[in-house]
Amino acid sequence: MPIDPSDLPDDIEALKALVLAQRESIALMERALAVRSMEIEQLNLQISKLRRMQFGQKSEKLDRQIEQLETRLEDLLAEEGAAETEADPQATPPVRKKAVRKPLPEHLEREERILEPEAEACPECGGKLKPLGEDISEQLDIISSSFRVIRQVRRKKACACCDCIVQAEAPSRPVERGIATAGLHAHILVAKYADHQPLYRQAAIYARQGVDLDRTTMARGSALVVRWYARWSRLCTDT
Known part of the structure; x- marks a missing residue:
């Protein structure tokens, strides 16, 4: 939590004690992050090892172990994200290796949303605005699968001259009825x-x-x- 300057004590010794307490708190957080990062790395290694053991054979025990490790890994990653979200914005964030983000696949359908500036004239002088360029960013979205009902309507037709009735045959189904x-x-x-x-x-x-x-x-x-x-x-x- 950020500290309100008005809440700071005027006494120098009290300020020193506050700084020392904050340093100790930061050190504890850094140690906790280091332990969590080490556990994440160990889990990744264990999962990789179990997947290599799983190759070529079917074992429910291995499947359960992998599922448990994957669940624990997801929990740790979620805790790590929550800790970063709740961290003091004024504190110096720990140095982490920046992940290289892969570009999104080219074969995916693109939905382009063009965002124009709200101002129709220059907000400074009122002059006419002209195109200068654009910034493009992409996000990955998913359209969840949805059900639909296919209604087969087989119309009947009757002969105007006799009692003959005709109708299309019902389409076949993978499973009868x-x-x-x-x-x-x-x-x-x-x-x-x-x-x-x-x-x-x-x-x-x-x-x-x-x-x-x-x-x-x-x-x-x-x-x-x-x-x-x-x-x-x-x-x-x-x-």
Whole structure:
């Protein structure tokens, strides 16, 4: 917290004691930061070692250890960020190695927002303003996945001369009488097998968006899709 000059004591000895107390507090903070940085470095080394051990073999124990270390690392990084936010702005920040920021990928879609100066004339003399240049900065944003409902409307038509009725055939579905499209099934399978998101976690994520997809329904649908894909793959291999 910054010190209000009006709160400073007039006595020299009291001022010396205050300076010494602040120095001790800063030293404690620096030691705590050093310990936290060392623990972060050790966690990174342990995670790298476990990932090398994990390569080529499947072990739930290794997965749990990596997940626990990753969680602890995230907590430490969050604490470090919170400590920097709450630090005294007048205090000298600790010297840290500046990370080299990589440019954002060129293939990502860009949404350009042009910000013009509010003043239409020079605020100093009232003269006409002319273009001088521009400063460009980029931020990374994400558009969260959202659900939509595809409503299939099959209109019927009747012959004006006889009783014949015609109607388009219903489109096929990955799972008979299932509500999920092929795209949703693919999303669920990729999240489960590639991103290691169990079905119960996916169900909780979807519930936050107001969609009730219970684990049993997703499990049965995924099993049918995997079975269908296996048959299709065998047919392609045989031909």
